[in-house]
């Protein structure tokens with residue numbers, strides 16, 4: 642379907658410019674994309690990013706509380722006819738201050754890229770939940786050793802669970818998943834809800850060292866601290882490992898990221914902005930490639946079994962809008978969501 646055909650298809654189902662579709666978190670889930678489909682959509686978004694077929698300025702942010710962030714994330718992905726803006730927040734201190742509220746939230750405005758008009762407002766919590774591990778594992782598919790037997794997860798919250806549920810999508814020889822969290826109950830919960838979904842056996846780590854020494858590939862998804870507070874000692878790392886960071890450099894030592902054979906980020910622009918905000922007080926390492934460039938095949942993935950590779954993905958709006966388009970299309974087809982009036986041109 643080309644751009645005009647797509648617009649006509651939408652217009653037959655929703656009056657562009659007169660109404661918008663509101664999709665709650667449950668509505669988004671009810672449209673039913675599987676993990677495999679989310680993974681494929683995310684790879685398509687990364688491929689478009691790697692081929693420079695997108696417009697995506699670095700996200701700008703507010704930080705109303707210590708170590709909190711609110712990000713405005715716009716993107717247009719031409720090949721996917723996907724255009725919109727995510728307004729996302731992460732407030733880790735909600736755990737203490739508002740225990741009944743989640744730390745991560747977001748809304749996404751999905752626009753008609755032909756006229757600019759908004760067509761939908763949807764929850765972005767679930768989109769973020771599922772696309773983030775897809776990015777990590779799209780990277781791992783090209784950068785991790787295929788013979789990896791143990792995967793580690795540091796941080797057992799929303800992202801920890803989402804990563805564990807998706808890891809076997811790309812790591813087919815896994816025997817063990819080793820998880821660690823500062824809260825014992827978070828590890829117990831992850832094992833309870835994720836073990837039925839994965840073949841590898843999940844066990845609690847005895848500490849950070851256990852994860853790093855045991856696992857050929859591991860991911861970290863803990864609160865992003867404005868200034869890194871390293872917990873993973875450089876001496877525990879070994880050649881051949883692949884490290885997937887979703888929380889900037891919060892837990893890793895500067896020496897580790899700087900001595901890695903390949904260091905990747907999802908968006909150079911984005912990480913330079915974060916550096917300007919002070920998140921990388923010792924400076925960004927030399928960047929080998931953007932994640933999308935490796936996914937698109939513009940840059941090589943792993944070229945040596947002994948390479949230590951660190952991938953630092955902070956999340957990109959291109960992933961969100963491509964997944965959002967799929968959710969929007971399915972919702973229109975299935976009659977999911979609530980139509981809200983936008984503008985009555987007769988008034």
Ligand SMILES: NC(=O)c1ccc[n+]([C@@H]2O[C@H](COP(=O)([O-])OP(=O)(O)OC[C@H]3O[C@@H](n4cnc5c(N)ncnc54)[C@H](O)[C@@H]3O)[C@@H](O)[C@H]2O)c1
Nearest residue numbers: 796797798799800822823827862863864865887954955956
């Ligand atoms: N890169 C991306 O695209 C992306 C997307 C979503 C979230 N994130 C980031 O991922 C991180 C996790 O997000 P979430 O939604 O899973 O949050 P969450 O609050 O659900 O989970 C965080 C978990 O980390 C644990 N934790 C806290 N400090 C720890 C430490 N020092 N060591 C080990 N565990 C620790 C907490 O107990 C909690 O279980 C956040 O920093 C968030 O900003 C990144």
